Amino acid sequence: MKKYDSVVIGGGVLGAFVLRSLRRYDISCILLEASGDIAGGITRANTAIVYTASDNRPGSLKAEMAKRANENFHELCNDLGVRFSRCGSLMVSFGEKGDEVLRKKLIQGEENGVRGMKIISGSEAKMLQPLLSENVTTALYSPMTGTVNPWELTIAAFENAVQNGAQAKMNAKVIDIIPTDEGYEVKTENDVFFAKTVFNCAGLEADKIHSLVSNDGIRLSIDGADFIVFDKYAPKPDMIIFHETENGKGITAVPTVEGNLIVDSPPREADNSFDTTSEGLDYIIENLNKVLPELDTKRIIRSFGALRPNPHKPDGRSIHSFCIENPSPGFYSLIGIKTPGLTCADEIGKYLAGFAVEYLSAKINEDFDPVRKTGDHIGGEIICLCENITKGEIISAIKRGAKDIHGIKRRTGALMGKCQGSRCSIKIKKILEEYNETL
Amino acid sequence: MKHYDVLVIGGGIAGISAAKALDGLKVLLVEKSDRLGGILNQCLHRGFGKDMTGPEYISGILSDFPENINVALKTAVTDITPQKTATLRHENSTEEISFSELILATGCMERPTGHMLIAGSRPEGVYTAGQVQEMINIHGIIPPSPAVILGSGDIGLIVAKHLFENNVEVTIVEIKDQLGGLARNRMWLEGYDVKIMINTTVKKILGEESINGVVLTDGTHIPAKTLIAATGLIPDREILKYKNYPFEIHICGNCKEVFPMVEGVARDAERAANAAIENIRRNNDR
Ligand SMILES: Cc1cc2nc3c(=O)[nH]c(=O)nc-3n(C[C@H](O)[C@H](O)[C@H](O)COP(=O)(O)OP(=O)(O)OC[C@H]3O[C@@H](n4cnc5c(N)ncnc54)[C@H](O)[C@@H]3O)c2cc1C
Ligand SMILES: Cc1cc2nc3c(=O)[nH]c(=O)nc-3n(C[C@H](O)[C@H](O)[C@H](O)COP(=O)(O)OP(=O)(O)OC[C@H]3O[C@@H](n4cnc5c(N)ncnc54)[C@H](O)[C@@H]3O)c2cc1C
Numbered sequence: 001m002k003k004y005d006s007v008v009i010g011g012g013v014l015g016a017f018v019l020r021s022l023r024r025y026d027i028s029c030i031l032l033e034a035s036g037d038i039a040g041g042i043t044r045a046n047t048a049i050v051y052t053a054s055d056n057r058p059g060s061l062k063a064e065m066a067k068r069a070n071e072n073f074h075e076l077c078n079d080l081g082v083r084f085s086r087c088g089s090l091m092v093s094f095g096e097k098g099d100e101v102l103r104k105k106l107i108q109g110e111e112n113g114v115r116g117m118k119i120i121s122g123s124e125a126k127m128l129q130p131l132l133s134e135n136v137t138t139a140l141y142s143p144m145t146g147t148v149n150p151w152e153l154t155i156a157a158f159e160n161a162v163q164n165g166a167q168a169k170m171n172a173k174v175i176d177i178i179p180t181d182e183g184y185e186v187k188t189e190n191d192v193f194f195a196k197t198v199f200n201c202a203g204l205e206a207d208k209i210h211s212l213v214s215n216d217g218i219r220l221s222i223d224g225a226d227f228i229v230f231d232k233y234a235p236k237p238d239m240i241i242f243h244e245t246e247n248g249k250g251i252t253a254v255p256t257v258e259g260n261l262i263v264d265s266p267p268r269e270a271d272n273s274f275d276t277t278s279e280g281l282d283y284i285i286e287n288l289n290k291v292l293p294e295l296d297t298k299r300i301i302r303s304f305g306a307l308r309p310n311p312h313k314p315d316g317r318s319i320h321s322f323c324i325e326n327p328s329p330g331f332y333s334l335i336g337i338k339t340p341g342l343t344c345a346d347e348i349g350k351y352l353a354g355f356a357v358e359y360l361s362a363k364i365n366e367d368f369d370p371v372r373k374t375g376d377h378i379g380g381e382i383i384c385l386c387e388n389i390t391k392g393e394i395i396s397a398i399k400r401g402a403k404d405i406h407g408i409k410r411r412t413g414a415l416m417g418k419c420q421g422s423r424c425s426i427k428i429k430k431i432l433e434e435y436n437e438t439l
Numbered sequence: 440m441k442h443y444d445v446l447v448i449g450g451g452i453a454g455i456s457a458a459k460a461l462d463g464l465k466v467l468l469v470e471k472s473d474r475l476g477g478i479l480n481q482c483l484h485r486g487f488g489k490d491m492t493g494p495e496y497i498s499g500i501l502s503d504f505p506e507n508i509n510v511a512l513k514t515a516v517t518d519i520t521p522q523k524t525a526t527l528r529h530e531n532s533t534e535e536i537s538f539s540e541l542i543l544a545t546g547c548m549e550r551p552t553g554h555m556l557i558a559g560s561r562p563e564g565v566y567t568a569g570q571v572q573e574m575i576n577i578h579g580i581i582p583p584s585p586a587v588i589l590g591s592g593d594i595g596l597i598v599a600k601h602l603f604e605n606n607v608e609v610t611i612v613e614i615k616d617q618l619g620g621l622a623r624n625r626m627w628l629e630g631y632d633v634k635i636m637i638n639t640t641v642k643k644i645l646g647e648e649s650i651n652g653v654v655l656t657d658g659t660h661i662p663a664k665t666l667i668a669a670t671g672l673i674p675d676r677e678i679l680k681y682k683n684y685p686f687e688i689h690i691c692g693n694c695k696e697v698f699p700m701v702e703g704v705a706r707d708a709e710r711a712a713n714a715a716i717e718n719i720r721r722n723n724d725r
Binding site for chain 1: 471473513515517528529530531532548552553554556560561570574642643675
C-alpha cells in the first residue's frame with residue numbers, strides 16, 4: 001500500500017489548489033481523480049468571474065477570502081502563467097427594487113473593503129457601455145471585478161503542484177474510505193492509498209464521499225444553468241454586466257480572457273447532466289434583448305450547460321457559508337462550494353493546508369516554487385485554423401495529460417474559435433490516435 | 440523586411456486565380472494548410488467545371504501556375520497593420536513583410552452547430568456538413584446510420600447524396616416550407632428513399648456519450664446516430680481585426696460573399712487582381 005501524508009480526492013479547481021498548497025509544506029501528497037483528466041467537473045462550466053466581496057455578508061469567511069483572493073489574483077495568475085483580465089463590472093437594474101439591491105451591495109462592498117465601487121445613473125452606464133439598453137435605471141460600477149479561464153487556472157495550479165513534487169492519478173475513482181488508527185485507507189477500484197489526512201474535493205460527489213466517514217447527514221441538491229457563447233469578433237461590452245431584475249438575478253455577460261462573450265442564465269432545475277435546456281437558453285435570449293439589445297445573436301457559436309451543488313443540512317435547510325467540514329481527525333470535506341469558489345480556490349487551498357500543517361506538524365517546503373514552468377511553444381503545421389494552434393502545441397498538450405479532444409481544448413485553446421472545431425476536430429483526433437499508438 | 444507588390448492571403452481557387460492574374464509582379468501567395476486548392480480539396484463529387492471533382496479542378500487550374508509566384512504553404516497570416524505590413528506565421532518561425540496591395544481570399548467557414556442553440560447534451564456524432572465531407576473524402580470514415588441532416592442548401596443536399604450512396608439512412612430536416620439548393624443538386628432525390636421533413640427543425644439532441652436521436656419542434660422523435668448541420672456558410676474575414684484600414688483591400692471569392700459556383704469565384708478573383716494592378720500602375724505614374 002502506498003503511503004502519503006495527504007490524499008486529495010477530486011481534480012477540479014479546488015482539488016488542484018489544495019494539492020498545490022500542501023506542497024508549500026513538507027507534505028507528501030497525491031491527487032486522485034475519477035475521470036481521465038482534470039478540470040472536467042463543475043470547474044469546466046461556470047461564469048469565470050473573479051468576484052469582489054460585495055456579494056458576501058461582512059465578517060463571513062466568504063467575504064474575507066473573496067477580498068484577499070481578488071486583491072491577490074493578478075499575482076497568482078502571474079506566477080501560474082494564466083491570463084487574467086481585471087475588466088471591471090457594471091451591475092444594472094431596471095426599476096425601484098433593483099436599484100435598492102444595488103445600493104445595498106454598495107454598502108456591503110464598502111464595509112468589506114472593496115475599493116472603487118460607485119453608483120451611477122442609467123445614462124452614465126450607457127455612456128460607459130454603449131451596447132446597454134436605454135432602460136437601465138441605475139448601475140453599480142466596480143473596477144476590481146475580473147475574469148479568468150477556470151480550466152486554464154486549474155491546469156496551471158495542478159501542473160505547478162506536480163512540478164513541486166505532488167503526485168496524481170487519473171481514472172482513480174474513490175469508492176471507499178476506511179478509518180484506521182493512524183489515518184485512512186482510501187480505496188479505488190485498483191488500488192488502496194494510505195493517508196494521514198484526506199481532502200474531499202469531489203465536487204458533485206462530495207456528499208457521498210463525506211458520508212463514508214460521517215453520518216452528519218449533510219447532502220447536496222443539484223441545480224444548473226445554461227450558457228451561450230459569442231464569437232470573438234462580435235461587438236461586445238468590455239466589462240462584466242450583471243443584470244439585476246426586479247425579482248433577483250437575471251443574466252450575466254462576461255467578456256472572457258479569450259475575447260469571447262459568455263452569457264449565463266439564472267439557476268434552473270437540472271437532472272444531473274450537463275445538458276442545456278430550452279427554458280434556460282430562451283431566457284438568455286429574451287433577457288439579452290432587454291439588457292444588451294444591440295448584441296448580434298448571429299454571432300452565437302455555442303451553448304453549454306452547468307451543474308451546481310447546493311449543500312443542505314439533514315432537515316433540508318440550505319447552508320449559505322462555504323461548507324468546510326472536519327468530521328473526523330485529519331479528514332476535511334468541501335461540500336458544495338459554489339460561487340465564489342473559483343475566485344477563492346487559492347485561499348481555500350491555503351486554508352485547508354493550514355489545518356494539515358497543524359495536524360501533521362509539517363515544516364515549510366523551502367524548495368517550493370510558485371512559478372509554473374511552461375514549455376516552449378512548439379511549431380509545426382497549423383491544425384486549428386481559427387486560433388492558429390500548431391501540431392507541436394497539440395502534442396505538447398497530450399504529453400501534459402490531455403486524453404481527448406476536450407483535454408486538448410482546455411490546454412491549447414484549439415477548437416474554441418469561430419468554427420468550433422468543424423475544421424480541425426478530425427485532424428486532432430487523428431493526432432491523438434497516432435500519439436497513443438506510438439506509446 | 441521583405442517587400443511584395445501584392446500579398447494574396449488564402450490559397451483556394453480565389454487566391455490561386457488572383458495570383459495567376461498578377462503574373463509579372465512580385466507576388467506572395469500565403470496558404471495556411473499544406474496544399475493549395477482550399478475547400479475543393481475535400482469535394483469529391485463531380486460538381487466543378489466540366490464534370491470534374493474538386494481535386495481534378497484544382498490540378499487543372501494549377502497546371503499553368505507561373506513559377507515566379509512565391510507560395511508559402513503551412514503559413515498563416517496572423518495580423519495585418521494599417522501601415523501595410525503583415526505578420527506571417529510559418530511552421531517554426533514568424534516573419535514580418537510589407538506589401539503595396541492586399542488581396543484577401545480567405546474563403547468561408549461553416550456556421551457552427553452550436554449557433555443553433557439546440558437544447559440537450561453535447562454528445563459525439565454531431566458534425567457540420569464540411570466535417571462529414573472531410574471525414575468521408577479525405578479520411579475514408581463513413582458516419583454511422585441513421586443520419587439527420589439539418590438544412591437543405593446545396594451542401595446539405597450534396598452530403599445527403601453522398602451518405603445515401605454509402606448506405607446511410609438519411610432524413611433531411613428543413614425549417615422553410617420547401618427544399619433549398621440548386622435544382623441539379625435536388626434532382627437525385629426523386630425516386631430515392633430519403634425522408635424529408637419541412638417546416639420544422641431540431642429542438643433537442645438526445646444521447647450521453649454518443650447521439651442516439653433528436654426531437655423536432657413538434658415533438659417528433661427521430662432516431663439518429665449522426666446529426667449534420669448544413670445551416671450555412673459565413674465569409675471568413677476575421678483577419679481584418681482593425682475596422683478601418685487607410686487603404687483599399689481587394690476582397691474576393693467566398694470571403695466576400697458565398698459563391699454557389701467555382702467559375703464565379705475565379706472571375707471575382709481576376710477582378711480583384713486587376714484592381715490591384717490598376718492601383719500599382721497609378722502609384723507608379725505619380
Ligand atoms: C453555474 C456556475 C457558475 C459559477 N460561476 C462562478 C464564478 O463566476 N466565479 C466563481 O468564483 N465561482 C463560480 N462558480 C463556483 C465554482 O465554479 C466552483 O466553486 C468550483 O468550480 C468548484 O470546483 P470543485 O473542484 O469543487 O468541483 P469540480 O470541478 O466538480 O471537481 C471535482 C472533481 O472530483 C472528481 N470526483 C468526483 N467524485 C470522485 C471520486 N469518488 N473519486 C475521485 N474523484 C472524484 C470529479 O470527477 C471532478 O473532476 C460557479 C459555479 C456554477 C455551478
Ligand atoms: C462545402 C462546399 C461545397 C461546394 N461545392 C461546390 C460545387 O459542387 N460546385 C461549385 O462550382 N462550387 C462549390 N462550392 C463553391 C465554390 O466553388 C468554392 O467555395 C470555392 O472554391 C471557394 O474558393 P475560395 O478560394 O474563395 O475559398 P476556399 O477554397 O475556402 O479557400 C480559402 C483558403 O484560404 C486559406 N486561409 C484562410 N485564412 C488564411 C490566413 N489567415 N492565412 C493564410 N491562409 C488562409 C484557407 O486555408 C483556404 O485554403 C462549394 C463550397 C463549399 C464550402
